[in-house]
Amino acid sequence: MTKTILFKNRPSGKPETSDFEITQEEDPKPAEGEILLKSLYISVDPYLRGRMRDEESYISPFKLNEPMESNIVAEVIDSRNSNFKKGEFVSGMLQWKELQVSKGTGLNKVDKKLAPLSAFLGVLGLTGLTAYLGIEKIGNLKAGETLVVSGAAGAVGSVVGQIGRLKGCMVVGIAGSDEKVQHIEEKFGFEKGINYNSTNNMRKAIAEICSDGVDVYFDNVGGEILDAVLANINKDARIINCGAISLYNETEVPLGPRQEGILIKKTALMQGFLVRDHAKDFGPALRQLAGWLKEGELQYDETIVEGFENLPEAFIGLFEGKNTGKMVVKV
Amino acid sequence: MTKTILFKNRPSGKPETSDFEITQEEDPKPAEGEILLKSLYISVDPYLRGRMRDEESYISPFKLNEPMESNIVAEVIDSRNSNFKKGEFVSGMLQWKELQVSKGTGLNKVDKKLAPLSAFLGVLGLTGLTAYLGIEKIGNLKAGETLVVSGAAGAVGSVVGQIGRLKGCMVVGIAGSDEKVQHIEEKFGFEKGINYNSTNNMRKAIAEICSDGVDVYFDNVGGEILDAVLANINKDARIINCGAISLYNETEVPLGPRQEGILIKKTALMQGFLVRDHAKDFGPALRQLAGWLKEGELQYDETIVEGFENLPEAFIGLFEGKNTGKMVVKV
Numbered sequence: 001m002t003k004t005i006l007f008k009n010r011p012s013g014k015p016e017t018s019d020f021e022i023t024q025e026e027d028p029k030p031a032e033g034e035i036l037l038k039s040l041y042i043s044v045d046p047y048l049r050g051r052m053r054d055e056e057s058y059i060s061p062f063k064l065n066e067p068m069e070s071n072i073v074a075e076v077i078d079s080r081n082s083n084f085k086k087g088e089f090v091s092g093m094l095q096w097k098e099l100q101v102s103k104g105t106g107l108n109k110v111d112k113k114l115a116p117l118s119a120f121l122g123v124l125g126l127t128g129l130t131a132y133l134g135i136e137k138i139g140n141l142k143a144g145e146t147l148v149v150s151g152a153a154g155a156v157g158s159v160v161g162q163i164g165r166l167k168g169c170m171v172v173g174i175a176g177s178d179e180k181v182q183h184i185e186e187k188f189g190f191e192k193g194i195n196y197n198s199t200n201n202m203r204k205a206i207a208e209i210c211s212d213g214v215d216v217y218f219d220n221v222g223g224e225i226l227d228a229v230l231a232n233i234n235k236d237a238r239i240i241n242c243g244a245i246s247l248y249n250e251t252e253v254p255l256g257p258r259q260e261g262i263l264i265k266k267t268a269l270m271q272g273f274l275v276r277d278h279a280k281d282f283g284p285a286l287r288q289l290a291g292w293l294k295e296g297e298l299q300y301d302e303t304i305v306e307g308f309e310n311l312p313e314a315f316i317g318l319f320e321g322k323n324t325g326k327m328v329v330k331v
Numbered sequence: 332m333t334k335t336i337l338f339k340n341r342p343s344g345k346p347e348t349s350d351f352e353i354t355q356e357e358d359p360k361p362a363e364g365e366i367l368l369k370s371l372y373i374s375v376d377p378y379l380r381g382r383m384r385d386e387e388s389y390i391s392p393f394k395l396n397e398p399m400e401s402n403i404v405a406e407v408i409d410s411r412n413s414n415f416k417k418g419e420f421v422s423g424m425l426q427w428k429e430l431q432v433s434k435g436t437g438l439n440k441v442d443k444k445l446a447p448l449s450a451f452l453g454v455l456g457l458t459g460l461t462a463y464l465g466i467e468k469i470g471n472l473k474a475g476e477t478l479v480v481s482g483a484a485g486a487v488g489s490v491v492g493q494i495g496r497l498k499g500c501m502v503v504g505i506a507g508s509d510e511k512v513q514h515i516e517e518k519f520g521f522e523k524g525i526n527y528n529s530t531n532n533m534r535k536a537i538a539e540i541c542s543d544g545v546d547v548y549f550d551n552v553g554g555e556i557l558d559a560v561l562a563n564i565n566k567d568a569r570i571i572n573c574g575a576i577s578l579y580n581e582t583e584v585p586l587g588p589r590q591e592g593i594l595i596k597k598t599a600l601m602q603g604f605l606v607r608d609h610a611k612d613f614g615p616a617l618r619q620l621a622g623w624l625k626e627g628e629l630q631y632d633e634t635i636v637e638g639f640e641n642l643p644e645a646f647i648g649l650f651e652g653k654n655t656g657k658m659v660v661k662v
Contacts, residue, residue: 258585270591
């Protein structure tokens, strides 16, 4: 028997474990052209919260009573598809199952020699690609500029900060605890961190640290932290709207200060970024990230939760700041 | 004696005529290197409201008890500067005076044969340039796309709509009266207009008319109309934040639905635009606009208010929708 996690209930605020159900089913068998996959590492990500809403978006909503899905690193344990061999490792969008079959469409092979397998869900996976390509496509970072990153201790934010440093920027990170602040300064080489949970006036705190203003803001959180950064942007600033985790569990349309006035005044740019739109650039981006990793220029954190049945809790933990870096479940 | 209009009081909401004072002074005399200018047409523009606030912005605030200034077309009536001849016409940022002297810095000569002199404050002035360059620099319009323009009967909006039509777009205009809607459809060739004053649900009205969604929004007004358009944007939409007249007279920070969520979901771009940043592109842009004007492809409206002393009222009228097209005062 193989375990599966189903989506059972659309949460109205923060998801709860009762929104999921663990069931068992017969072990699947691959048909001709299919492979049998054993899940090894399963990614949990804030954007999955969006798929729990019943509304059309860039990616289709989860259906009730069907398996959850996310990025997974799996081992090919049986193959009836000539493109895949038993013993190979792949990553891709797969279902929350211990075992599953696949035709192989959309899966990428993963080279275990390049990095530990879990890294292909993080620094060499979609979060590393999000950091790299968000900066490349929108950030237009120039040496000497000031880059601010929110969710700075997270999987995307920590890579963003390091790329900023590698490009010669003054990098300031915003995170939710003194431990995270210390961590991004010590491990990831951020110039300075700000703990938003212990800071009364974020606008002022940013102004004090970013004495030359903010040129680029890589936003993973939205909401009031975005407001505080916007109050400090320079002429021709660029804001990469990559995530808005502070709003994902809101049940009503969240209000905030209107942004169009400051955008005009500063001729600033805000642009939404979804890494999936840039699949054609993944190859070169991964080569650059793997190169930096090999040279020791890029560090990363993982929070690895053990046990397939702990997937729902690990996911919910993202909204409680329980992770440092990429949150991954080891099956 | 020559009349001058001084800035007397910083308004907290909508400006009033008592915020200005008309005074008289001796006729100025040009020193060596100077020219004597007689104001013929004086531009009043919404952005001047921003200069009435005592805060640093892209252009310095007006000082109390000093003359107002804006773009003016003037005649050189005396010259002690070899670059200018008596009888020539110039345009540039000048003071609200009947007569004034200038060293000529920042003034552009104006060719009376190309268009009526007042046009150099509108379709062949900063408002025409704003329309053209806002589209060129941010809009990235493609034939077949849907372009929505607010302030569509205004000096900038009417030109934006016509450029959109010339580029093969479906152009929808938002304006404040049925007369304006009829006007933009009949004179400027908008596909369709929406009267926001008689429309309860702008979001729905836009959805019905723009059945393929909105690809580009040229925003002159901000506020709730921006919200309604954002609710209808397509993937990879571009929003040119050119003006926010709906907010200029607000005395507190205006609130609205947070925009970062929709920007991410649609990977949309919002960017502030100030025409002054693009002075190096004015030459080619003006040649294109003048070409279209000559070919009859570009129509324009002016609301000409007669009398120097009516400048404050003409300016205030901008916030009451009293103008159709460019508001100009004829001295």
